[in-house]
Amino acid sequence: MSGAGEPGAKERRQRLAGLSNRVVDCRLCPRLVSWREEVARSRRAIASGERYWARPLPGFGDPEARLVVVGLAPAAHGGNRTGRMFTGDRSGDFLFSALHRAGYANRPESTALGDGLELSGAYVTAAVRCAPPANRPLPEERERCAPFLAEELELLSDARVLLALGSFALDALWRLPVVSGGVTGRRPRFAHGAELALAPTGPGRPGRALLCSYHPSQRNVFTGLLTAEMFDALLVRARELSSG
16 A cells, blocks of 8 residues: 555546656657657558557556566567557567466457556556667666656555566666665666565655566567566566565
8 A cells, every 4th residue: 555645546547647648748859759750650561551659658557556567668660559568569478478377467468559458466667668779778868768767656656566677677777766765886786586675765665676587578588588487487476575
């Protein structure tokens, strides 16, 4: 439950909706604006009849989530096409299938906005909200997006576990005072399965846990660096940590 002074469920939903609108309207990074719109114009042949989203992506999921999954950025022909995080690409296929097996999603697929997918106890977001060229955001682009992620994590006050998908997501999270508590110095070393207890970041708030996973990219999954069994085990651990 939220601590004293935290917004109630209705207010939290309203504030998250307002944040989502501001995310979608953002044009602060000229390189990313140009790239996401160019991808939408050129399209892939298989999606030639589709209208791409071609805007920044807000987070998606349960406002009362106990688990927050943080990725790198939308894929050019995934979220940038469909308008939802981790939707329409192989990484999303892997992620939502796992969330379904763990009881966080009502269906194993995320294909498009309005497909009926709902998350329970989980929220999915990313460090950067626009698809970047070569899947590599610049440091200044990560910094411009940081306030969006910080505000999300403040509003998701029931969250007890943050799951960073890859070292970029871990770095973005650790730079936020709402995560690190303002601790200076190098961030924790990234490793799959690494776990860190975070100090409370406000009065009446219990500490959170930070977990790390390899990103469910097509390359990591196809090479066996990340398997479904490995990721399932992390979600089991996330459930254990978030139930305390």
